[in-house]
Amino acid sequence: MACRKHRIDLSIIVEHNQQVFMAGIPAFVEQIGEVDYINLFLTSVG
């Protein structure tokens, strides 16, 4: 919860469980819905 508030690097979203994340990318994009947040996430993943 609240990675941004607690300054958790967003790459944790991928690295926590990469296979599950890769399978759930459509769900991820749909849930976020905010392009700024997705940009932020992509920047962290680098």
Add this chain to the structure above:
Amino acid sequence: MGLSAEGKLYSAISNGDSTLLASGVNSFAVASRFVVFTTTSHDVQFAPVDSVVAALRSGHVNGILQSDSGENAAGGLASQGWEKRRVERGSRIVTAVPSTMSLVLQMPRGNLETINPRPMVMEVVNNDLDACVFTTMFLVH
């Protein structure tokens, strides 16, 4: 869990096995699957309950107790790589709140400070990621 007057923190499981977790302990709390305790060397340590129980079950309790007899001030199971966070000297834990990921400390002057320790935040983040709940990652609560 028990804390002796001389600052030794002990833990036991239901079959009666017990061990020394750490020495030089000021205060402790159990929350969100961590045993959180402050030490006289001015840090807060986060011992995962699972690893404590696993160590007790695996039966090398005697070895743990022997390792405490050394000069290592931390002693006990604490020599394992539990997560640590430096805090002000003399801080004591008032309470730990899993839902807000926060830990309330009382400073030696009497004031209260609330911190959001990384292990407690990561616990919630990992649970959300396991459940594929992503919205909470970005919202500021």
